[in-house]
Amino acid sequence: MDYFLITTSLLKILGILFVIILPMVSYTIYAERRVSAFIQDRVGPNRVGPAGLFQPVADIAKLLFKEDFSPRNANTFYYWLAPCLALIPAIVTFAVVPFGSTLFGVPMVIADINVGILFVFAIASLGVYGIVLGGWASNSKYPFLGGVRSSSQMISYELSLGLAVIPIFLVVGQLRLTDVVRYQIDHGWMIAPFLGDWTNPAKWLLAIPMLVSFVVFSVAIFAETNRLPFDLPEAEQELAGGYNTEYSSMKFGLFFLGEYAAMITGSAIVVTLFFGAWHLPIPSWHGGFHWALIDGSGDGWRGILGGLFNIATFFAKVAVLLFVFIWVRWTLPRFRYDQLMRLGWVFFFEIALVNIFITAIILAYYPA
Amino acid sequence: MSVCVSRPKLNWRERIYLPAIVGGMAITIKHLKNMLLGRTKVTIQYPEQTLDSEMPEHYRGAPALVRDTDGRVRCVACQLCEFICPPRAIKIVAGEIPPTDRFAKVEKYPAEFDIDMIRCIFCGMCEEVCPEQAIYLRKDYAITGFTREEMVHHKDKLLEIGGVMHGVILKWNEKK
Numbered sequence: 046m047d048y049f050l051i052t053t054s055l056l057k058i059l060g061i062l063f064v065i066i067l068p069m070v071s072y073t074i075y076a077e078r079r080v081s082a083f084i085q086d087r088v089g090p091n092r093v094g095p096a097g098l099f100q101p102v103a104d105i106a107k108l109l110f111k112e113d114f115s116p117r118n119a120n121t122f123y124y125w126l127a128p129c130l131a132l133i134p135a136i137v138t139f140a141v142v143p144f145g146s147t148l149f150g151v152p153m154v155i156a157d158i159n160v161g162i163l164f165v166f167a168i169a170s171l172g173v174y175g176i177v178l179g180g181w182a183s184n185s186k187y188p189f190l191g192g193v194r195s196s197s198q199m200i201s202y203e204l205s206l207g208l209a210v211i212p213i214f215l216v217v218g219q220l221r222l223t224d225v226v227r228y229q230i231d232h233g234w235m236i237a238p239f240l241g242d243w244t245n246p247a248k249w250l251l252a253i254p255m256l257v258s259f260v261v262f263s264v265a266i267f268a269e270t271n272r273l274p275f276d277l278p279e280a281e282q283e284l285a286g287g288y289n290t291e292y293s294s295m296k297f298g299l300f301f302l303g304e305y306a307a308m309i310t311g312s313a314i315v316v317t318l319f320f321g322a323w324h325l326p327i328p329s330w331h332g333g334f335h336w337a338l339i340d341g342s343g344d345g346w347r348g349i350l351g352g353l354f355n356i357a358t359f360f361a362k363v364a365v366l367l368f369v370f371i372w373v374r375w376t377l378p379r380f381r382y383d384q385l386m387r388l389g390w391v392f393f394f395e396i397a398l399v400n401i402f403i404t405a406i407i408l409a410y411y412p413a
Numbered sequence: 414m415s416v417c418v419s420r421p422k423l424n425w426r427e428r429i430y431l432p433a434i435v436g437g438m439a440i441t442i443k444h445l446k447n448m449l450l451g452r453t454k455v456t457i458q459y460p461e462q463t464l465d466s467e468m469p470e471h472y473r474g475a476p477a478l479v480r481d482t483d484g485r486v487r488c489v490a491c492q493l494c495e496f497i498c499p500p501r502a503i504k505i506v507a508g509e510i511p512p513t514d515r516f517a518k519v520e521k522y523p524a525e526f527d528i529d530m531i532r533c534i535f536c537g538m539c540e541e542v543c544p545e546q547a548i549y550l551r552k553d554y555a556i557t558g559f560t561r562e563e564m565v566h567h568k569d570k571l572l573e574i575g576g577v578m579h580g581v582i583l584k585w586n587e588k589k
Contacts, residue, residue: 080445083444083445083448083449084441084442084444084445084448085444086444086448086453086455087455087456088455088456088458091458372438372441372442372445373438375441376434376437376438376440376441377434377437
């Protein structure tokens with residue numbers, strides 16, 4: 046038994062879950078309310094604590110003390126199972142995300158498995174079961190419609206989600222996410238592959254399919270996490286809240302947490318694949334201009350501070366993407382359902398497919 | 414009869430959505446920026462800031478009873494307000510002023526005067542109908558309570574809100 050591995054993994058799991066993800070979920074909800082208020086020229090929650098910063102605590106206390114009501118004809122087992130299924134995949138997906146370089150010599154990724162991105166897709170797709178089950182077990186028509194919409198939406202967008210990242214793995218040649226990060230450190234971030242090598246025309250050409258990939262992937266992530274403009278499964282105005290209409294108290298809270306945890310995981314995946322994960326190049330003039338790399342490999346305090354800096358960089362990037370999520374939500378109206386399907390099947394699917402071929406052709410003409 | 418609505422023909426820029434999306438996001442971020450810079454005028458922060466100083470003269474808040482400069486409750490328990498009150502929020506129990514009293518001529522006074530502030534609609538008809546100028550609508554608007562009982566303003570509460578009324582007809586004084 047490798048006790049060192051087990052202990053460090055446990056510590057990483059607990060740390061990531063209770064120190065980072067759950068507080069981040071709470072504060073994403075707070076940010077959502079505050080940013081939406083600012084965008085709509087309102088003030089937002091500003092009563093609990095300074096600038097309303099303790100609002101998440103109040104929210105959770107409220108949810109815990111509310112009456113936990115189950116409809117009489119609900120299928121109790123699945124009705125109870127659904128909120129858990131909505132939350133767990135979003136959190137489990139985080140296991141393969143490299144959220145930092147190393148700290149005390151321990152790599153900052155919970156499970157550095159070689160199927161990396163496949164694991165992400167496999168687990169993230171399970172999130173839909175929570176929604177479908179919740180919608181079906183409630184035995185009510187609006188949740189049912191929400192659940193059905195959710196499943197068809199997932200199928201349409203999971204395709205382009207998967208196809209959109211293939212160009213990246215064509216370039217990198219590995220499915221392991223830490224290898225993707227390593228590649229980006231050595232050759233420039235995926236969103237701008239020319240950064241590492243200004244003179245190479247192949248890198249400039251690659252920027253085009255990478256940008257397309259990025260757009261398709263992020264739009265698919267929006268659809269995957271049921272965010273506006275693709276929030277058809279919840280659609281307050283049409284479905285009275287969709288799949289979670291019949292849920293109350295902390296069961297509703299779990300759906301809510303699950304949605305935001307999925308957002309965080311989605312942003313983390315985007316950051317890992319396109320924005321160099323924890324990597325932040327620092328300009329340095331020691332012996333001529335070059336980009337310095339800060340990571341956790343230094344001795345003593347240098348290494349620890351470097352490792353912490355990498356983790357902070359990663360979550361700062363995630364936070365920026367979360368802001369974009371919120372910003373988009375309070376800007377765009379919802380798509381009509383046929384528009385959503387058309388967009389998924391007729392446009393993104395094809396664009397992602399063509400994109401793979403373009404990338405392959407570029408790589409074939411300019412072998413690394 | 415069916416009407417055929419002609420749909421506008423979109424050009425390619427409109428059809429790929431993206432320019433419109435970017436334009437929309439620019440608008441929302443501008444609002445966010447203005448809000449953060451404090452350029453946006455928003456509503457007042459109620460319990461801390463109020464508009465009490467800018468309240469108009471004719472504002473109709475909580476009804477209240479007043480005393481005159483002699484300290485007498487001006488109400489003579491004629492019960493006109495109780496009668497006129499549209500939501501029937503007012504309840505008066507009249508009492509008799511003993512003959513030895515200085516104001517024995519008035520004969521009646523309100524032994525109990527309750528206004529149920531849950532029912533009151535702040536219409537001001539009691540003030541309008543009162544022949545004695547004894548009931549006024551004041552500018553109090555934050556009337557709160559944890560129980561229905563707390564929301565009933567009794568006579569002492571009404572007098573407390575009302576205070577003393579100066580400089581109006583004092584027809585119950587002895588003739589000088």
